[in-house]
Amino acid sequence: MTAFDTLWASILDVGKHPTTGGYRRFAWSDADLTLREWFRGCAAERGMDVEEDRNGNLWAWWLPVGWEGDPTDAFVTGSHLDSVPDGGAFDGPLGVVSAFAAVDLVRERGIVPTVPIAITAFSDEEGARFGVACVGSQLTTGALAPQRALGLRDRDGITLAEAMTRAGRVPEHIGTDPTLVDRVGVYVELHVEQGRALDLVDAPVAVASSIWPHGRWQFTFTGEANHAGATRLVDRR
Ligand SMILES: [Zn+2]
Numbered sequence: 001m002t003a004f005d006t007l008w009a010s011i012l013d014v015g016k017h018p019t020t021g022g023y024r025r026f027a028w029s030d031a032d033l034t035l036r037e038w039f040r041g042c043a044a045e046r047g048m049d050v051e052e053d054r055n056g057n058l059w060a061w062w063l064p065v066g067w068e069g070d071p072t073d074a075f076v077t078g079s080h081l082d083s084v085p086d087g088g089a090f091d092g093p094l095g096v097v098s099a100f101a102a103v104d105l106v107r108e109r110g111i112v113p114t115v116p117i118a119i120t121a122f123s124d125e126e127g128a129r130f131g132v133a134c135v136g137s138q139l140t141t142g143a144l145a146p147q148r149a150l151g152l153r154d155r156d157g158i159t160l161a162e163a164m165t166r167a168g169r170v171p172e173h174i175g176t177d178p179t180l181v182d183r184v185g186v187y188v189e190l191h192v193e194q195g196r197a198l199d200l201v202d203a204p205v206a207v208a209s210s211i212w213p214h215g216r217w218q219f220t221f222t223g224e225a226n227h228a229g230a231t232r233l234v235d236r237r
Helices: 002-009 032-047 093-108 135-141 146-151 160-166 180-185 196-199
Strands: 049-052 058-062 074-080 118-124 184-188
Touching: 002 093, 032 049, 032 058, 032 093, 032 118, 074 093, 093 118, 146 160, 160 196, 180 184
Parallel strands: 074 118, 074 184
Antiparallel strands: 049 058, 058 118
C-alpha cells in the first residue's frame, strides 16, 4: 500500500451514510469534527504543527530548518474536508490526503524545503449546511461579514454561531485575517474533476486555467398557491 492508500483508507467510513453510500460531512457536524481530528493526527505523525485559524481553517506547517517567527511566502496546498449532501469520497479530501502523501514522498526523496510548506483544509467550503459556500476562506479574506455569517441557519434552525459554540469554538473570534496574505506565497490544489472534461480527452490530470464562478440566490414569490394546470392564465398572479 502506498502512503496515499493508507491515508485514504483511514477516512473512508467517516460521515458515510449507511443507506445511500454518499458522504454527509457538514460543517461543524460530528463527521467534520472527526475529520479535523484526523487532520491533526496526520500532521502530528509528520511533526507538523497545526493551527486552526479564527475562521476554522486548518493549517499544518512544515517550516525550513532554523526558521524563526511567522511563516511567510509559503507553498500552500490542500483542499476541504466537508461535503455536499451525499457527496462523493474524493471531492475535497483528495486534495488534503494527497498533500500529506506528497510530504511523505518529498521527505523520502530527501528534499529539504527552503520555504515554509503548509497543508490546509478550508472550513465549510461546500456551504451544504448553512447555504453559503467557502465560509472559512470568505471570512478570512473579508468577502463575508462576520455578522452575516454568524446568523446563517441550517435546516434545523441552528445558527453558525451555535454550531461553532457546540463544537467548542469561539464564534466571536471570526473575521478577516490580513496576516494570511503574508503567509501564502503559492497555492496549489488537487481537486477531483466533477465533469467529463478529462474523460473526453483521456487524460488523468490537467491544470485548470480558470474556475467556473457560481452563486446562490434565494427568491420569495408572492401570489396565490393553486394547481398548475387547472389555473387559467387570467387567474394567475
Ligand atoms: Zn470540492
